Amino acid sequence: MKKAKAKGSLAFLGNKMKSISRNALFFAIVLLFGVTLSAQDEDNQSTPASHWVKQQAMTPDYRFEIAVTNGNESEGYGSLTEWDGIKVINRHTDKATFIAGKAGGNLYVANDALLSLIDANFDGFPDLQIRAFDGGAGPNSVDYFYLYDPKTKTFKFDEQLSNFSQIGINVRTKSITSAYRDGCCHHVEETYRYFSGVLTLVENWDERLVFDSNMIETTVCKLKKRKMRCKTKTREYSE
Template structure:
């Protein structure tokens, strides 16, 4: 049965693969014991060159690697992202000059750092299917003493002339064969147990791990530099597998223990709630603090009621105690909260993180559909939501939405583009539940109009 499952997974890889290769199935993988002899890409000898081959495992024996752990998360746009962790013996450190990274990220969307030590894995982790991959390091090459092949006959006058011109006949003068020792370091890993790992997390500091979602005495300590596999990402807890002596153990980690944050009290509040924003330092001294959490407190008792996490904010426009704004974003009569999202690089295409309040559950929840809108503008007077984006100097696009029977619904749009000679404007309007489209052209007389609610570019 296991063979059938793996065969189906590999067949699915051929169908579902994309430009980055198949996204690996999350779970625990085992090294194929003899694959280091067969999964290599051999070097070509070439003329007058002899390749002398050696075969080694991708990791040195001191690492004790038999298993790898793979996570897959698709919280964002395609392609799906994998992280791969190789389980080494406790205390293993790569030898000096050895490039055996124990944790990789796929696609190559992460730069290795001491706080996020994942190496880009597109080249190292190759031949990927849904249920297997190959770890392949660049071969080591070492020049050996050459071999001289003696001449077969005495050089003739013609041979001497040719050799003076740079063409020496090996039969008359002999030849040297270059010897190169090539050491291949390769291993294939095959899925042994499916586990729904969403992420692999690096613990920069020592962190307690608990048997349940309670801070009881039933706990262990994970030392700094440990990797754990995340099974579930909740607002206050990580459900994880951690690994000891190659064995997976289950536990819970309080997210307050993972990253030390500075909590900043906010001016904004509602009738029932106060708020604090948790920030961490920027990557560089010149970077603004990075918001990573929002704490919802009872306005009356000060008790923590909820923590909001896993939103993206570059912090560039988050201003101390004014990071949180209160607004009724869905016009249901209950105040919601927002915090700046990403700047969009050029600035005009920035986003806003929106958290809608559910009066039944008495909790805030992240609104992906509102948070993905660029240049968000909520017009309480007309009960409309506007979004806009700019594609360079001569392209503007805007949309207007309303909530219809509780569903965010597009009611109009404007798309204006200039090629320097003509300005093309395409508009759309909803009437009686149906969108109607119109397009017109006019001579270019300057920069296109700014999108609704947005100032024209200087």
């Protein structure tokens, strides 16, 4: 009798364990299926399709289109815009070439005005300047630059210019300025010029509030005889 009861108990326990395993497997499949659907829904919602937008800017030889994605309205800042490629179309042959690139944010410009033309390296050929990042509250905004190569007749990404914040290009004086703000109390502006095709820092202005004091420190450096020579002045801060 004891052996029969033992066998019966073991059989009952075995069936119970099988039932638990089947239930656990069922719930695991349901959970996995639900997570997969949720992830797919999230991807579909967060990655709207891009579309090509014809740009206002054009040259006698080329016109341009940009793959633009418009996201949701960003509270207090306007429309969130992202772009992920530039199409360069030859106006004589209609042949198109694609330039890879990706950026975006609250760019504060119309979709058909993301790209502008400027002779950024002062070689007589128009280059591409396109809005990249707004800089947030910085306001350290950044533009991307693609310089025209007359030998290959292509536009090439220029990393140095594209790393400058708040860039300003003065075609008349052939100078380039870049400014940035490091918090509330530190501001910098740099001036560059091309020498034999090399972009060179020629002047730097740096002003900051000296912490634990009531003084403002201003340092101005200028390139003279291939060396940066600096002068620093301090003055009392007054509101």
